Amino acid sequence: MASMREIKRRRESIESTEQITKAMKLVATVKLQRARDKAESGKPYSRLMLETAKHILIKCRGMNHRYLKESNGGKTGIVVITSNRGLAGGYNSNVIRLVAGSGREKEQVLLYTVGRKGHDYLKARGYEIALDRSDVINAPLYKDAIELSEKLLQDYESGKISEILLAYTEFRNTVTHVPKLIRLLPASEETEEETDDRLPMNFEPDDEAVLDSIIPQYVTSLIYDAFLEGVASENGARMAAMDAATDNAEEMIGKLSVEYNRARQGAITQELTEIIAGSNALK
Numbered sequence: 547m548a549s550m551r552e553i554k555r556r557r558e559s560i561e562s563t564e565q566i567t568k569a570m571k572l573v574a575t576v577k578l579q580r581a582r583d584k585a586e587s588g589k590p591y592s593r594l595m596l597e598t599a600k601h602i603l604i605k606c607r608g609m610n611h612r613y614l615k616e617s618n619g620g621k622t623g624i625v626v627i628t629s630n631r632g633l634a635g636g637y638n639s640n641v642i643r644l645v646a647g648s649g650r651e652k653e654q655v656l657l658y659t660v661g662r663k664g665h666d667y668l669k670a671r672g673y674e675i676a677l678d679r680s681d682v683i684n685a686p687l688y689k690d691a692i693e694l695s696e697k698l699l700q701d702y703e704s705g706k707i708s709e710i711l712l713a714y715t716e717f718r719n720t721v722t723h724v725p726k727l728i729r730l731l732p733a734s735e736e737t738e739e740e741t742d743d744r745l746p747m748n749f750e751p752d753d754e755a756v757l758d759s760i761i762p763q764y765v766t767s768l769i770y771d772a773f774l775e776g777v778a779s780e781n782g783a784r785m786a787a788m789d790a791a792t793d794n795a796e797e798m799i800g801k802l803s804v805e806y807n808r809a810r811q812g813a814i815t816q817e818l819t820e821i822i823a824g825s826n827a828l829k
Contacts, residue, residue, distance in 0.1 A: 550809045557802040564795035570633065571788035574781045578720065581778035585717045585771075592771035599764035602757075603732065611754060612703045613731065613761045620708030621656045623676065623698060624648070624727075625769060626668065627714040627776040628661030630680055637715060637783035638663040640725040644713045646671075648727060656707055658698060660773070676701070686777065691770035695762055702731060710765070714772035715779035721786060723779035730765055 606614060626645055628638045642664055645657070656676040659665035661683050669675055677697055682690040701707045710730040715723045749756045 550806060550813065553802055553806045553809060557799055557806065560795050560798050560802070564792055564799065567788045567791040567795060571785055571792060574785040574788060578778060578781035578785055581774065581781055582717065582720070585774040585778040588771050588774055592767055595764055595767045599760055602760060606753065606757065609753060609757075611757050613699060613757060615703075618708065620702075620705050621654050622648075622650050622709050622711060623656045623658060623701060623707035624711045624713055625658045625660065625694070625698070625772070626664045627683065627712075627772050628659075628664030629776075629780045630662045630683060632663065633787060634780050634784040635787040637723065637780050638667075641713050641715060642667055644725050644727045645673075648711070656701070658694065660694070661776075676706075683773065683777065686770070686773035688766070688770050691766045691773060692762075695766040695769055698765060699762060712768060712772055714776050717775040717778040717782065720782050723782055728768075730768060731761075 603614070624645055626641060628641050632638070638661070645655075645664075645668060648655075652671070652673050655673060657665075657668055657673050658677045658679070659668070659675055660679050662680045665675060665678050665680055677694070679690065679694060682694075698707075698710050702710060709732060711727055712730055713725070713727045716726050717723055
């Protein structure tokens with residue numbers, strides 16, 4: 547059995563860790579409340595934009611437009627949204643697994659990373675990083691999404707990448723965060739099945755002007771929405787992880803307290819035994 551001093555030292559160390567996890571949980575809870583409000587307020591617009599834009603892109607398939615030309619020689623561009631910090635449970639690893647398990651060879655993938663955790667992990671495993679904007683995830687702004695979408699569309703137009711994917715974590719509620727990998731360009735075949743080719747579509751002033759306007763807005767809005775949902779999911783995951791860590795610390799402290807009391811009781815019993823034995827020896 548460990549000595550009383552060792553048990554006490556372990557218990558004090560765990561109590562110190564418990565204070566840290568409690569503080570981190572409170573900070574994550576406050577940040578989550580703000581991030582959740584932003585993420586939920588933007589969902590209706592982003593969902594409608596996704597549905598509308600994909601229907602338009604499907605109807606315009608085959609049109610001679612710089613954002614609709616499909617290239618067979620380009621790589622797959624993947625926007626990877628993770629966090630800059632750890633201690634968030636499986637938040638970062640879930641997104642990384644999506645990219646690694648996408649079925650695409652790393653030599654045929656170009657990454658546009660937002661978040662150091664995803665950037666460092668994937669770069670160390672041989673993935674090529676076309677652009678790193680890890681600085682924006684701490685406080686994402688719409689203009690950050692505009693700059694990223696401009697770079698993506700520029701590379702798509704030049705043929706450097708032949709498709710644009712988005713890997714992020716969808717925020718559903720405080721405890722449910724779903725990693726997703728969605729295709730932005732070209733439009734997915736799933737949407738093609740849902741599109742009614744009989745419905746007419748007219749462009750004003752012309753198709754090229756409409757697509758020049760709507761495609762950048764479509765890509766930008768979805769990336770910005772992914773930023774917001776990623777921040778909310780990160781803080782939700784960190785809050786849950788710190789809550790679990792605090793519970794584990796409390797359980798360990800309880801066990802160590804019982805162990806300490808037993809050791810203390812054993813020491814007292816031994817001292818009493820020695821005193822009684824010494825007293826009897828003097829008689």
